[in-house]
Amino acid sequence: MARDSQAALVALNRFGFGARGGASGDLINAASDPRGFVKAELARPSGVLLEAPGLQSTQQLGQAVFAYQDQVKQAREAAKAAASTEAPAQAPADQKPALRRNLSLNAAATEVAGQMADARPADNAAKPETMQPNMAAPQPAKPAPQPLNVIQKTFRAEALARLQRATLATCGFTERLVVFWSNHFCISAGKGELARIWAGAFEREAIRPHVLGRFADMLKAVEQHPAMLFFLDNQQSLGPDSRAGQNRKRGLNENLAREIMELHTLGVGGGYTQADVTSLARIITGWTFAGRQGQLGAPGSFVFNTNAHQPGPQMLLGRTYEPTGLAQGEAALADIARHPSTANFIATKFVRHFVADEPPPALVARLRDVFIKTDGDLKALATALVDSDEAWKAPLTKMRSPYDFLVASGRLLARVPEDPGAYLNNLNLLGQPLWSPAGPNGFPDTNAAWAAPEGMKLRLDIAAQMGARLGNNIDPLDLLEFAAADAASIDTRKAIERAESRQQALALLLMSPEMQRR
Numbered sequence: 199m200a201r202d203s204q205a206a207l208v209a210l211n212r213f214g215f216g217a218r219g220g221a222s223g224d225l226i227n228a229a230s231d232p233r234g235f236v237k238a239e240l241a242r243p244s245g246v247l248l249e250a251p252g253l254q255s256t257q258q259l260g261q262a263v264f265a266y267q268d269q270v271k272q273a274r275e276a277a278k279a280a281a282s283t284e285a286p287a288q289a290p291a292d293q294k295p296a297l298r299r300n301l302s303l304n305a306a307a308t309e310v311a312g313q314m315a316d317a318r319p320a321d322n323a324a325k326p327e328t329m330q331p332n333m334a335a336p337q338p339a340k341p342a343p344q345p346l347n348v349i350q351k352t353f354r355a356e357a358l359a360r361l362q363r364a365t366l367a368t369c370g371f372t373e374r375l376v377v378f379w380s381n382h383f384c385i386s387a388g389k390g391e392l393a394r395i396w397a398g399a400f401e402r403e404a405i406r407p408h409v410l411g412r413f414a415d416m417l418k419a420v421e422q423h424p425a426m427l428f429f430l431d432n433q434q435s436l437g438p439d440s441r442a443g444q445n446r447k448r449g450l451n452e453n454l455a456r457e458i459m460e461l462h463t464l465g466v467g468g469g470y471t472q473a474d475v476t477s478l479a480r481i482i483t484g485w486t487f488a489g490r491q492g493q494l495g496a497p498g499s500f501v502f503n504t505n506a507h508q509p510g511p512q513m514l515l516g517r518t519y520e521p522t523g524l525a526q527g528e529a530a531l532a533d534i535a536r537h538p539s540t541a542n543f544i545a546t547k548f549v550r551h552f553v554a555d556e557p558p559p560a561l562v563a564r565l566r567d568v569f570i571k572t573d574g575d576l577k578a579l580a581t582a583l584v585d586s587d588e589a590w591k592a593p594l595t596k597m598r599s600p601y602d603f604l605v606a607s608g609r610l611l612a613r614v615p616e617d618p619g620a621y622l623n624n625l626n627l628l629g630q631p632l633w634s635p636a637g638p639n640g641f642p643d644t645n646a647a648w649a650a651p652e653g654m655k656l657r658l659d660i661a662a663q664m665g666a667r668l669g670n671n672i673d674p675l676d677l678l679e680f681a682a683a684d685a686a687s688i689d690t691r692k693a694i695e696r697a698e699s700r701q702q703a704l705a706l707l708l709m710s711p712e713m714q715r716r
Contacts, residue, residue: 202229203685208590209236211716212552214370216606219680224368229683236584239372240577243410246372248402250359256399256424259352260498263395264490266348349395353387356398357618357632364605365614375409375580376401377601378551380633383420383462384640385429387633392428397633400425413544413574414535421458421531422500424487430454430638437483437508450508455479457638463534465543474515480508481519482527541569545579547643552583553592555644561588594715597648599641600628602716603657607708610681611668624660628653661708662701669701677704682712 206228210217213236217224228235239245254262364373380401387394404423408416420426427433435451436443443449455478459470484507488495495501502524512519512526517533519526534540545565549557565582572578583589598606604621608614615621625632635641642648674694678686690710697703707713 202232203683205229205232205590206235207682207685207712208232208594210369211594211606211712212589212596213584214374215364215367215602216370216609216713217680217682218365218609218612219677220612222612222680225680225683228369232590233584236369236371237581239367239369240410240580240584242372243577246376246406246409248359248363248406250355250362252355253359253402254352254399256396256403257496257498259395259399260392260424260487261496262348262352263391264497267391267490349391352395353397354618354622356402357622358615360398360401361605361608361615361618361621365608370605370609371580371584372409374552375576376406378548379409379416380405381635381640381643382547383416383426384635384638385425385633386635386637388631389429393425396425396428401633408576410577410580411575413540413569413576414532416576417462417531417535418528420462421454421482422485424498424500427454427485427487427500430457432482433486435479435483436506437480439510440483440506440508442503442506443483443508450476450479450483452476452479453638454485455482458531458534461639463543464537464539465546468537468539468543470515477512477514478530481512481514481530483508484524485527535574536570538570541566541574545569548579548583551643553589554596555646558588558592561586594711595645596716597645598714598716599643599648600625600630600653600657601632603628603714604660606713607661607664610677610708610713611664611672627660628656657714658705658709661705664708665701665703665705669699669704672700672704674700674703674707677707678712681707686710686712 203225206225209228209232210224217228364370367373383405385393385397385400387397400423404419404426405416408419430453431451432454434448435454436446436448438444438449452475456475458478459468459475460466464470484503484505486494486501486503486506488497488499488501490497494503504523507523510521512521512530514530515533515537519530522529542562545562546557548565549562553561561583564586565579568575568578568582604624608621622632630641674697675691678691678694682690687710690707690712693706693710694703697706
């Protein structure tokens, strides 16, 4: 049973989010057929899709945020007009300060409601949950209507749907794949209001449908998604010789082209030059999204703006792409997706995420060959990983990311989140704010990033809080059986048995290698 329990622990921790508590029987089920337990989720492609009441499309959310911004603007203008027309010049001198305070209440209300419009990346990345308006101050007069903060409401709804799916999944392998690819093709909700309201929809629309599909299809969906175009400023990129470029005296923005080659496909040292980056930037000029006026299409939808597209053929990676408009860029992406450097870059990153910081070269080579032979079939890539001996023999030394740790803890405690607030706050505290990495390279995926002393201290604080809140009603030794059974180390079992209280024992369990490593 010890060997089976160890394989079950690998199945649940390395490939999933850990065992669920309660009557799930996850560890027992995994022990009977560890590889089959993990691969079972790959047989249900539709299970990767995420639909929940109230979640809207990118186009609908674009229209909603434009309407919200209009409401905020109107409220500010109304408050400004009221302040200028209602200020009585004859007010006694001793009443003027109070009068000014009263008249400024409406303006203050709309200013607070419009804070999201500032969208400073540093503020949003550090404290996305602090941006909710608080209008509890007493009002001596009826204030102007406050626009609903649809941006924050949407972000929280998307976060809750994602957290609930991860908590309830049997193994969680496909959800881990979603997290991997979403971080690989990351955007940051700290970019601004559009990025924040689109973050969840971007993952649902551009990532999830292709997690068990073809890499080339995911690449196209990602690079044409309004959230990515906004995040990397491609809507500002104009072909120098295009009609718009000549009229506005503005040219290329290479952000998206550079990250496509450096971070999304070929990787650093993948055989491209700066000239290739510039050429790809020209090829994808005109890739944008319709704005609030809807002149090019439905507001918030992807559009190809011919007037902004650089005319003429382009040379990229030794191949000439004829001037075929939108199809020119799509053909370039399809070829980059099949490039040998892309296969090697993806295979290396895939193995580093799931197996070890130093990816076993033989396993990387095997997955690279699978990627090439199957034309980027990501289900085949995931299957080859699970079928490999290296993925099962490598010790569980990878540190769980903050997101993995919080989800694994919620699963073991059998607590399905009903509000995302605690998760979002703890993710901010631990340095992994949801959908908000500091840069386009996403969150790091190595032990050095997450095993630092300060980070571990913060995890201990969170584990202690969970223990204090829930420990009275939970037997930590029972939870250890759910989490690892006889695969648990003697040291972990002794530490829990010797704890001074159930609260302390639960905190020790949550901080044990069985819960922190994958």
